[in-house]
Amino acid sequence: MQLEFTPEELAFRDQVRAFIADKYPAQVRAKQDAGIELAKDDYLLWHRIVAKQGWSVPGWPVEYGGTGWSATERHIWAEELQRADTAPIIAFSTNLVGPVIYTFGTPEQKARFLPRIVAGDDWWCQGYSEPGAGSDLASLQTRAAREGDHYIVNGQKTWTTLAQHADWGFFLVRTDPSARKQAGISFLLIDMQSPGVTVRPIITLDGAHEVNEVWLEDVKVPVENRVYEENKGWTCAKMLLAHERSGIALVAHSKVALGKLRKLAATVGPPGRRLADDPIFRRKLTEIEVELTALEYTELRFLAAENAGKAPGVEVSMLKIRGTEIHQRMNELALEALGSHASLRVSRATAHELGADAVAVPGAIGVADTYFNMRKLSIFGGSNEIQRNILAKAVLGL
Amino acid sequence: MDFNFTAEQQMLRDTVARYFADHYDFGQRQAMVRSAAGWRPGVWRGLAADIGVLGAPFSEALGGLGGGAIENLVVMEEIGRALVIEPYLDTVVLGGALLRRWNTPRAHELIGQVIAGEARFAFAQLEPGSAYDLADVGTVAAASGGEWRISGLKDAVRGAPFATHLIVTARTDGGRHDRDGVSAFLVTCGAAGVSLREYPTVDGSRAADIRFEGAVGEPIGEAGRGFALLEAAVDEGVAALCAEAVGVMRRLLSDTVEYTKQRRQFDAPIAANQALQHRMVDMYIAVEQAVSMTYMATLKLDRPAQERIRAVAAAKVQVGKALRFVGQGAIQLHGGMGMTNELAISHYFKRATMLESQLGSVDHHAARIEQCDAAN
Numbered sequence: 001m002q003l004e005f006t007p008e009e010l011a012f013r014d015q016v017r018a019f020i021a022d023k024y025p026a027q028v029r030a031k032q033d034a035g036i037e038l039a040k041d042d043y044l045l046w047h048r049i050v051a052k053q054g055w056s057v058p059g060w061p062v063e064y065g066g067t068g069w070s071a072t073e074r075h076i077w078a079e080e081l082q083r084a085d086t087a088p089i090i091a092f093s094t095n096l097v098g099p100v101i102y103t104f105g106t107p108e109q110k111a112r113f114l115p116r117i118v119a120g121d122d123w124w125c126q127g128y129s130e131p132g133a134g135s136d137l138a139s140l141q142t143r144a145a146r147e148g149d150h151y152i153v154n155g156q157k158t159w160t161t162l163a164q165h166a167d168w169g170f171f172l173v174r175t176d177p178s179a180r181k182q183a184g185i186s187f188l189l190i191d192m193q194s195p196g197v198t199v200r201p202i203i204t205l206d207g208a209h210e211v212n213e214v215w216l217e218d219v220k221v222p223v224e225n226r227v228y229e230e231n232k233g234w235t236c237a238k239m240l241l242a243h244e245r246s247g248i249a250l251v252a253h254s255k256v257a258l259g260k261l262r263k264l265a266a267t268v269g270p271p272g273r274r275l276a277d278d279p280i281f282r283r284k285l286t287e288i289e290v291e292l293t294a295l296e297y298t299e300l301r302f303l304a305a306e307n308a309g310k311a312p313g314v315e316v317s318m319l320k321i322r323g324t325e326i327h328q329r330m331n332e333l334a335l336e337a338l339g340s341h342a343s344l345r346v347s348r349a350t351a352h353e354l355g356a357d358a359v360a361v362p363g364a365i366g367v368a369d370t371y372f373n374m375r376k377l378s379i380f381g382g383s384n385e386i387q388r389n390i391l392a393k394a395v396l397g398l
Numbered sequence: 399m400d401f402n403f404t405a406e407q408q409m410l411r412d413t414v415a416r417y418f419a420d421h422y423d424f425g426q427r428q429a430m431v432r433s434a435a436g437w438r439p440g441v442w443r444g445l446a447a448d449i450g451v452l453g454a455p456f457s458e459a460l461g462g463l464g465g466g467a468i469e470n471l472v473v474m475e476e477i478g479r480a481l482v483i484e485p486y487l488d489t490v491v492l493g494g495a496l497l498r499r500w501n502t503p504r505a506h507e508l509i510g511q512v513i514a515g516e517a518r519f520a521f522a523q524l525e526p527g528s529a530y531d532l533a534d535v536g537t538v539a540a541a542s543g544g545e546w547r548i549s550g551l552k553d554a555v556r557g558a559p560f561a562t563h564l565i566v567t568a569r570t571d572g573g574r575h576d577r578d579g580v581s582a583f584l585v586t587c588g589a590a591g592v593s594l595r596e597y598p599t600v601d602g603s604r605a606a607d608i609r610f611e612g613a614v615g616e617p618i619g620e621a622g623r624g625f626a627l628l629e630a631a632v633d634e635g636v637a638a639l640c641a642e643a644v645g646v647m648r649r650l651l652s653d654t655v656e657y658t659k660q661r662r663q664f665d666a667p668i669a670a671n672q673a674l675q676h677r678m679v680d681m682y683i684a685v686e687q688a689v690s691m692t693y694m695a696t697l698k699l700d701r702p703a704q705e706r707i708r709a710v711a712a713a714k715v716q717v718g719k720a721l722r723f724v725g726q727g728a729i730q731l732h733g734g735m736g737m738t739n740e741l742a743i744s745h746y747f748k749r750a751t752m753l754e755s756q757l758g759s760v761d762h763h764a765a766r767i768e769q770c771d772a773a774n
Contacts, residue, residue: 001468002400003697009399072399286764286771290691290712297690304401318683385676392675396655396682 047120078247127171187233249323418480446515478645495631570622581624583615
């Protein structure tokens with residue numbers, strides 16, 4: 001056993017860190033600092049810079065644009081991106097639909113879609129959840145009826161993240177209504193500009209427009225846009241569950257959040273009686289830091305196992321559960337630190353219009369909204385309750 | 399970065415596990431706990447002579463197996479798993495750490511006795527009115543005629559009835575909470591001026607309250623200037639206790655999972671209930687976090703003091719909380735059976751409970767982390 005990264009891995013980390021520091025677009029950073037919501041072009045600008053470096057899809061096979069990095073190198077990359085608080089590379093494109101296409105797609109589909117994902121030319125959204133199909137995804141009702149060379153798709157998807165930016169969507173649809181559950185589902189790629197596709201915003205409790213409803217009314221989808229066999233779409237969906245988990249524990253994100261929290265606690269309260277000096281609040285920080293350390297080393301254990309050729313299975317659900325719980329605790333503590341000072345109803349989208357110095361406690365902008373928004377962490381990507389079901393069954397054999 | 403055990407370490411684990419499987423099943427343990435002696439010298443001799451494990455963390459030059467902290471971790475985890483009361487922690491880990499760092503011919507002689515199973519230590523640190531702060535020492539060491547004479551009262555000295563020597567923290571000078579003036583002294587059991595009041599502990603071991611009245615003590619290192627040495631050795635002990643805790647908790651979890659699969663109510667195994675499943679998943683997660691922290695702390699024992707303290711203290715905080723969560727969950731999910739003295743589970747729970755505070759509670763170690771924060 002040994003804790004350290006190798007000198008080569010440390011050199012890699014320095015290289016990655018220098019690349020991000022050097023190349024991250026200043027105008028995007030300025031928007032983030034001012035609390036301005038990022039536009040589609042902001043995300044893609046960064047994506048294209050990363051793509052130019054050849055790093056936009058590190059986990060992919062090299063032949064499709066992957067980097068050939070080890071699990072540790074992919075981990076370091078994911079951590080450094082979180083540490084630098086960069087605009088995320090759109091995971092729906094690079095981590096979700098891309099791997100499905102290179103695993104199950106036809107040569108034509110691979111040639112048509114993969115290079116554009118790598119380059120950041122297309123933005124993909126995920127059409128999975130429906131009003132009646134959340135955790136129980138396989139109960140989805142969106143119908144795709146075959147008519148010659150096309151499917152005619154009708155139905156409603158929901159919680160579709162950033163669909164307002166999407167060029168393409170990957171959808172799970174029911175192609176055999178008589179089959180039971182998973183058996184009659186197909187995986188379709190749908191051009192979001194197709195007639196009959198309507199994207200309607202869902203405004204979340206923090207006032208943000210992050211998710212959408214997507215309505216599909218007689219949308220014509222060429223059969224060539226179906227990935228894998230008809231009625232075998234569930235196989236594609238399942239494959240995604242096992243793919244790319246780098247960064248799932250949000251360790252670097254939470255470290256950044258903890259650093260901000262400590263700074264905040266050092267400014268709240270009168271001089272000499274700062275919150276940071278309060279033994280009760282300090283203990284809360286100590287406890288969450290300890291839990292974060294435990295999660296960090298748990299993630300590193302999984303990583304070491306993967307490097308030794310023993311890729312962890314569903315145990316990584318633990319990283320999702322603890323990672324989201326810990327991150328949410330950080331948001332909670334920031335809110336606790338500010339209390340009523342954080343009650344200002346200024347959405348992140350408009351906070352910059354007030355100007356930072358127009359607010360009595362500048363650090364208070366967005367703290368409550370972030371707390372509200374981050375409640376999603378334990379809900380999306382398979383709720384933490386579903387993750388516990390998975391662990392109960394697969395790890396404990398219950 | 400690597401969290402795998404070497405083939406030798408795996409072999410050590412197998413050897414120790416097999417030895418305990420053969421000599422230390424739950425029935426044998428309970429018979430021993432109830433016996434007059436309260437322990438089995440034969441087991442200790444076997445650990446020394448049959449499998450040579452008492453030399454695990456010592457160099458081959460000193461007659462050991464050439465291992466270190468990871469070997470202690472391996473042995474302690476198996477000790478936890480089998481609920482072993484023999485004093486490996488105080489003798490080999492904590493005592494061994496002091497002797498290795500002392501590193502004199504006398505220390506090497508004592509290490510030889512430890513490896514041979516002839517020397518067994520108990521750590522006399524707590525005093526009535528003191529807690530886990532190693533500098534909080536009222537027991538006095540006074541120089542007299544070329545010797546150090548120890549006087550004071552120590553309580554809850556775990557394993558003292560089985561020990562050949564006591565490792566006593568005492569003060570040569572300074573105020574009650576000063577680090578300067580504190581060091582560890584070795585006192586021979588049965589020496590003049592040492593009187594033990596022995597009693598059983600709730601977790602199956604024996605302990606004693608000990609009165610020292612001018613007992614001769616041999617300073618480990620420089621008398622009165624041994625705080626740093628003591629703190630480093632105790633940190634090795636804390637990391638090893640975390641490993642014991644991991645062994646205890648793995649057993650608490652696996653017994654609980656098995657029990658809920660067997661136990662039927664309402665015509666189904668109680669494990670079919672989601673409320674129980676999720677509780678067991680949370681216990682599993684707690685165990686895995688404890689494992690991670692135990693590895694981390696063990697691998698940081700040789701780092702500079704501040705880094706070591708942070709790592710070890712953080713591990714004990716995490717492990718201490720896990721012990722309570724996993725222990726209470728195990729009893730709860732065993733229902734009434736968990737309340738009986740008959741099943742092993744309740745004995746693992748009792749050990750888990752006492753491990754929470756041994757060598758420092760969650761609150762104590764959280765405060766150590768905060769002291770590191772304040773020092774920066």
